[in-house]
Amino acid sequence: MEETISLRELFAVLRKRLWLIVLITIIAATVSAVISFFVLTPVYESKTQILVNQAKNDQQLYNPQVVQTNVQLINTYNDIITSPAILDKVVKELKLDESAQSLKGQIQVTSAQDSQVAQIVVQGTSAKRATEIANTTASVFQKQVPKLMNVDNVKILSKAALGENSSPVKPQPLLNVAIAIIVGLMIGVGLSFLLEYLDNTLKTEQDIENILELPVMGVITTIKDVPKATNVQRPDLTARVPQRGETFGS
Template sequence: MEETISLKELFQTLKKRLWLIALITLIAAIISAVVSFFVMTPIYESKTQILVNQAKSDEQLYNNNQVQTNIQLINTYNQIITSPVILDDVRKDLSLDRSVEELKEAIQVSSAKDSQVVDVTVQDESPHMAAKIANTTAEVFQSKISKLMNVDNVTVLSKAEVGEDIAPVKPQPLLNIAIAIVVGLMLGVGVAFLLEYLDNTLKTEQDIEQILELPVIGVITNIKDVPKATVRQTQPMERTQRTRGETFGS
């Protein structure tokens, strides 16, 4: 016999376990807030921009084909910026106590579509160190790219600077808490339906009909227990009435 669950039963299950869903959601939000504010280390970001271009000579026309060629080389430049040839000098110049691979993970190189401008973004626990790494990387790239790629015109458009009211880019507590609330709701709903599925007790006459496949003839309602104090008070009265009856009978 196939079991079907109506939409009304679903809402009844959610209403029945509403306190559990709210508790799980609240716990998830509190854990996310504690981890975001007190456990996770703030990470700051700093960015510098580099323009990589071929110098225009008197005998060479600076046409559209040359621009397209330079744009296609941007991906190559992006790989060179994060290569050990550049980052090893950056590590030495700043006396960083980290490997080239660790430094590479902190640097992100990107460029807009059809653009010769390269963005070098650095993330670090210190905003000042992030700015130093970004600027040093641009300077080392500017000094070495002319020998590596025969590029004779590299310009640093903007240097990384540390502002007065700089804020960390991560963690983002509000976003983390919002995600935790959504996850908590989903987990709470899942636990509520799981508990309802594992609950094999009989609650209504419909449950008996489904299991026994027999109609229910009658239902006995709940009878409240009589308080003991009331029983004690009624016993002397019953004895008095019985004594009177025996007297009249005699």
């Protein structure tokens, strides 16, 4: 016989294992908060923008062919910025204790579709160092482009600035805790239903009917033993023999 579970039974299972669901959720949130605040290293982000424009006058500035050429050059420039030809000079200029390959993992070059503006994004464990790397990379690239491409069409549109109260972009403790709570609830609910499924003990008359496929005719309840009285006075049932000259009832 196919077993079906009603919505009421589902809520009954959740209510029965509510302590387990709450416990797992609290543990998951606590572990996530501890890791986010005390274990993970804060990562800061700094950005600088460069403009690719080889137009010499207003007529060329709005020429679709010239604009398309600049857009296509950005894709090439994105690869050049993260190449050893640029990053080796950045490492040397800033006297960094890391290789160009390691520095490449911290730099990301992005640009919007059909845009002549490219953005150099640097992430690092120090806000000041990330700002220095971003500005130095843009400056070195601007100086090296004429030598590498034989063109001078790169301008620094905006430099990376170090804020007074720079906040890390990751980790995000509140987001991590929220995700941990959701995951903890899912694990707790799933584990509750799993334990209920593995529990094959008989608890109700309905369980017996489902297994035997027979109706329950009656239920014998548990009767507790009545405690025996210890200080109850018993009547004196011994017969008394009357003495001479004495009658019953006198």
